[in-house]
Amino acid sequence: xxxxxxxxxxxxxxxxxxxxxxxxxxxxxxxxxxxxxxxxxxxxxxxxxxxxxxxxxxxxxxxxxxxxxxxxxxxxxxxxxxxxxxxxxxxxxxxxxxxxxxxxxxxxxxxxxxxxxxxxxxxxxxxxxxxxxxxxxxxxxxxxxxxxxxxxxxxxxxxxxxxxxxxxxxxxxxxxxxxxxxxxxxxxxxxxxxxxxxxxxxxxxxxxxxxxxxxxxxxxxxxxxxxxxxx
Numbered sequence: 001x002x003x004x005x006x007x008x009x010x011x012x013x014x015x016x017x018x019x020x021x022x023x024x025x026x027x028x029x030x031x032x033x034x035x036x037x038x039x040x041x042x043x044x045x046x047x048x049x050x051x052x053x054x055x056x057x058x059x060x061x062x063x064x065x066x067x068x069x070x071x072x073x074x075x076x077x078x079x080x081x082x083x084x085x086x087x088x089x090x091x092x093x094x095x096x097x098x099x100x101x102x103x104x105x106x107x108x109x110x111x112x113x114x115x116x117x118x119x120x121x122x123x124x125x126x127x128x129x130x131x132x133x134x135x136x137x138x139x140x141x142x143x144x145x146x147x148x149x150x151x152x153x154x155x156x157x158x159x160x161x162x163x164x165x166x167x168x169x170x171x172x173x174x175x176x177x178x179x180x181x182x183x184x185x186x187x188x189x190x191x192x193x194x195x196x197x198x199x200x201x202x203x204x205x206x207x208x209x210x211x212x213x214x215x216x217x218x219x220x221x222x223x224x225x226x227x228x229x230x231x
Contacts, residue, residue, distance in 0.1 A: 068128030075121055076132070076160040082114055083166065108174045111167060115176055118165050130219035133158075133195065133212050137166045138181060140189040147190035150205045154212065157226050162212060 121134060137151055148166070155164055167177050169189050184193055188200040194211040195218065213227035 068124070068131070071124055071128065072131045073160070075117070075124060076163060079117060079121075079163050079165070082117065083164065086110060086114070086166070104173050107171065111171065111174050111177060114165060114167070115180070121163060130221065132160065133162050133215045133219075135162060135164045135208075135212070136180070136184075136193040137164060138169045138186055138189060138191045139166065140169045142189065145190045145202070147192060147202055150203070150208065151192070153205060154208060157209075158212065158224060161216075161224055 118134070118136070125131070135151065135154075137147065139145055139148060151164055151166075155162055167180065169177065169181060169186070169191075171177055184191070184198050186198070186200065190202060192199045192203055192208060194208065195215040197211050197215075199208065199211070209227070213223060216223050216227070
């Protein structure tokens with residue numbers, strides 16, 4: 001009888017310990033997501049401030065105060081930083097359990113900020129003339145999609161001469177992404193737009209490189225030396 005009572009106590013103790021560990025895991029998970037959410041909000045706020053600053057500098061051009069070359073350098077630096085930070089937010093959103101809706105809102109806000117950067121870059125072109133080639137990339141998280149690596153290579157090759165804007169085609173929460181997809185008549189993923197040329201499906205590096213170099217010719221800019229390898 002005493003042995004049975006001892007076994008019962010062991011089971012109860014084990015159950016209590018299991019519940020404590022389980023609840024501790026939940027609390028730790030909630031705290032981790034809360035910290036990540038705060039980090040995401042800080043990142044988003046930082047990029048929105050950068051965007052606002054760039055918009056004000058663009059307005060200075062109309063007054064003859066801002067210098068176009070400096071403005072393009074600031075734009076390029078902001079776009080590069082944007083690309084690095086979006087990867088962090090997407091990773092947070094994918095692993096979210098308790099705050100998925102909030103992360104989706106932050107990700108939506110971030111994509112909207114990137115779209116605004118795209119529009120501002122076009123406005124700067126109108127004021128200052130084209131100083132770079134813009135590439136828009138629509139991806140769909142397909143394991144066979146190697147287009148991102150191709151674009152990373154081209155970005156490293158051309159540097160500030162090429163600006164890359166990347167959007168998740170599966171992110172249905174933001175209607176503007178669908179509007180962009182419709183405006184370019186995108187039917188297949190991944191898709192890449194270089195200037196007015198649309199490439200649907202995985203596109204080889206050489207083909208994209210030729211299109212980028214042709215775009216430099218079209219905007220009347222000096223052809224980068226990187227284009228010599230495909231002549």
